[in-house]
Amino acid sequence: MKYLHLSDLHLGKRVNGFSMIEDQRYILEQIVEIIGEERPDGVLLAGDIYDKSVPSAEAVQLFDWFLSRLAEKSITVFAISGNHDSAERLAFGASIMAPGGVYFSPVYDGKVTVVTQKDDFGEIDIYLLPFLKPALVRPFFPEEKIETYTDALKKALECYPLHPQRRNILLTHQFVAGAERCESEEIYAGGTEAVDLTLFREFDYVALGHLHGPQNVGRENIRYCGTPLKYSFSEAKHQKSVTVVELEEKGSLRLRTILLKPLRDLREIRGNYMELTAKAYYEGMCREDYLHITLTDEEDIFDAAARLRVIYPNLMKLDYDNQRTRMDQSICAPEEVEQKTPLDLFGEFYALQNNQPMSAEQEKIIRELAEQIWEGEA
Incomplete structure (x- = not known):
């Protein structure tokens, strides 16, 4: 089986006041071309499809266009909601689209959606686990102590034991401890949302979303594919790409990346x-x-x-x-101000703010202005 791993499209995003919608359409057109060349058996969309829980009309239209292009190529799509998405809005119509090969994770209800595919090497189970936090999981397991993000994911996953003879893929949108962040990502105080890497040890591939820099975490088979576009200047040196995942017999995994070229860097x-x-x-x-x-x-x-x-x-x-x-200096009132002239005080203020004294020309201008003010008051 061959899959294309994508995440964090953030459709509708604005960066420093600039709309990215034109750039996003351009990069999605490029991804559609890659899909046409690679002919994967599925596309793994690991969350943050939209940038807001209530996306703009143009963002929704763009995602509709993207899904329509994949449908024309008969490409199966597996998608989960991220922390920026509304799980309810993203799951709308999921039961209608599933027969057409588009699978969306439903709103979490204590269960995990599992879709099974089959090839010459046997069955592959694909687990669709949307962004979770303790408060979303706790109501379904009132007898359990669920305080951390690791507790929440552990409980959600252990309800569905893996078939050890099958290949198992997990789509999830979380921050895995040990991964590197960028400034454009939503960060929780104290790193409290970090989940333990060991939760994923039984999976053959974990398609992660949430972090914007492409990277493996701990092992090759646990991977953030990163965003298809740069969304902050902390990402300026990133080389954006899509990840191609190939699984043959159990234990066989090949990963490669295909570089993306933006409309505007x-x-x-x-x-x-x-x-x-x-x-x-x-x-x-x-x-x-x-x-x-x-x-x-x-x-x-x-x-x-x-x-x-x-x-x-x-x-x-x-x-x-x-x-x-x-020069990181704080500006405070000079001591003994009564003994200094206004020109002295202004000169000290200027030096503190600019880490250098006024030039002779600047002193002359300030002196003339001060004299004009004093003459006016007189």
Whole structure:
């Protein structure tokens, strides 16, 4: 059997105020082409299909388009809800779609949906376990002590003992202890949602969703495929991909990745204003990319963001790296203020804020302004 592992589409997401819907359609079209070339027996969608529990109309339309393209290719789909999804909305119509080869995890009711496929090597059981937290599992097992996320998943899984002679695949959307996070992921205080890796030791493959960086956790067969697009600048160095999973006889597993090329990359660049606005610097660069620009000028550039967007229209984030920003100082009232002139006080304030004294020209401007103010009061 061959499967394509996807997760965390986050359809409808906005990044720093920019809608990603056009980029998401572009990358889904690319994934549809890959599916047409690979001809997998199924697509594993491991949660966070949407970015919000009440997705926008355009996000729903895009997912409908994606499912329709897979249906045209007679590709079976296995999908679960993530922490960003509404399990109820995602499961709507699941019983109608299942005969057509589209399986959605239902709202958790104390049971786990298991779908069985068959090939020349025997049967494969695919467990669809949506995002769970203790509060969702506890009502169905009132006699059990379910306090942690590990407790919740352990109880949910142990109700369905695996057939040891079959190959078993688990789709789940959780944070597995030991995995690496990105800043675009929803994080719970103290890492309390982390689940123990040992819960998955009996599965032949665990298709994880939730974390945005592609990675194996502990073993090759426990894997986050990552997002198909970069959704934060902490992901700027990621190489996004889809994971192809091939299982033959029990114990045989082959994984490979197919790289994805976005419509617009998400990158970070830095330098002083004159350097970044020089034609020799940006000529030949893909200036439509989403950018985080760090200016190294010691003086703030007036209206820098607007001026830089003339060259880099998709500037998402702008900051400075200079003496002022590198110095983590708190600004407090100087001592013995009664003995200092307003010009002295302003000079100390400026030095604390900018980690350097005022220039002679700046002192002259402040002195003239102060004199004008004092003359007006007189």
